[in-house]
Amino acid sequence: MKKTSITFGCMFLAMNAAYAGGDIEPVEPIHTGMVSEEIMEDSVHNIFVYAAGGYASLDVTTHLTAGADLKKSGPLDDKGSLYEAGLGYRFTENIFTTLSFQRTGLDFADIDNIYVSINYQLSDIILKPYIGLIAGYSTLTWNTRPHVPHAIGDEKLESTNDTYGVQVGLEHMFSEHWSLFAKYQYLKYDHVMDIDRAVTNIKHNSGQNILLGARYAF
Numbered sequence: 001m002k003k004t005s006i007t008f009g010c011m012f013l014a015m016n017a018a019y020a021g022g023d024i025e026p027v028e029p030i031h032t033g034m035v036s037e038e039i040m041e042d043s044v045h046n047i048f049v050y051a052a053g054g055y056a057s058l059d060v061t062t063h064l065t066a067g068a069d070l071k072k073s074g075p076l077d078d079k080g081s082l083y084e085a086g087l088g089y090r091f092t093e094n095i096f097t098t099l100s101f102q103r104t105g106l107d108f109a110d111i112d113n114i115y116v117s118i119n120y121q122l123s124d125i126i127l128k129p130y131i132g133l134i135a136g137y138s139t140l141t142w143n144t145r146p147h148v149p150h151a152i153g154d155e156k157l158e159s160t161n162d163t164y165g166v167q168v169g170l171e172h173m174f175s176e177h178w179s180l181f182a183k184y185q186y187l188k189y190d191h192v193m194d195i196d197r198a199v200t201n202i203k204h205n206s207g208q209n210i211l212l213g214a215r216y217a218f
Helices: 002-019 032-042
Strands: 047-063 079-090 095-105 109-121 128-142 158-173 178-195 200-217
Touching (some): 047 095
Antiparallel strands (some): 047 200, 095 109, 109 128, 178 200
């Protein structure tokens, strides 16, 4: 009786398989999704370096006394070229930060900025737009005296102060590691050159920068 039950049981299973067409659907491994997530995480490159160059337009104002004698228009130059290099870290697909060095070259002076930025980026668009806040330290160094010296020249040829501002940009990835970007910056600072005991002064108040560059992500 026991053997007969086993025989009928096997026949019943075989008939069910035949009725269902004999197809047995494979069961996917439970860990497949976990492996895909790990691969995606490994493909994210968090650290990047970049270099860029561009154009700067400055807000320069001056207060001149009747006896002041500037060296032609050089001290009031308000346009120049600039370059920038930096290191960045991407916390998520949407948030990244940078540490940057920037130099603007003018006829009579150079402006050096060291700053950090925190940025929010839209990652689901081909040209990935972003907006960021900037804070740092700025130095303006005069390469030569901006005026014809009087009997006493008591001006300081270097000005240092804090800088802050905003930036907006676009980034396009064209490989796993390389991308191109463009950005606009507005930076606020307060560089003052006092001449002849502050009777005359030249002020660099702010700068607007346009930069194009490339990033390499590790």
